[in-house]
Amino acid sequence: MATTGASKTQFGGLGKWWGVLAGALLIAAWINSAAGPAVVAGLSAAVLLWCFFQAPVTCGAPVRGRTDGCRNNAAGLLLGCHIRQHRWQKLKMLILRRQLRAFCAGLFSDGKAAIVTLAGLGSFVSGLVALVPGVVVH
Numbered sequence: 001m002a003t004t005g006a007s008k009t010q011f012g013g014l015g016k017w018w019g020v021l022a023g024a025l026l027i028a029a030w031i032n033s034a035a036g037p038a039v040v041a042g043l044s045a046a047v048l049l050w051c052f053f054q055a056p057v058t059c060g061a062p063v064r065g066r067t068d069g070c071r072n073n074a075a076g077l078l079l080g081c082h083i084r085q086h087r088w089q090k091l092k093m094l095i096l097r098r099q100l101r102a103f104c105a106g107l108f109s110d111g112k113a114a115i116v117t118l119a120g121l122g123s124f125v126s127g128l129v130a131l132v133p134g135v136v137v138h
């Protein structure tokens, strides 16, 4: 049968990357001036939320005896994996100033994280520009 669990899992894996699709729409909205600032701001917020809470990145929480940290899949740049102690690890790092450097290093720890970080930065700037009147001259 074609409807196997494996193919469903694969589709689910691709579905996790919907933020990239939203990012592409965001770029299209910037290119096409017919899309108003509300559309740009909405898409920017969606991409940003995806980066923070849904993007499929590596957990990276410190694990005793491992230099590269936890390799489980995490949900977004701000949340860890399914392990309870890891879930809020990155938010804690953001709050504790002395761990901020480690948090920032984690944002570019691998290719996936770098893509998600850059998408987040881009959407943040894009949302800011769309929401603050007078920044962009049409």
Ligand SMILES: [Zn+2]
Pocket (backbone or CB within 6 Å): 059, 060, 061, 070, 071, 072, 080, 081, 082, 083, 086
């Ligand atoms: Zn973890």
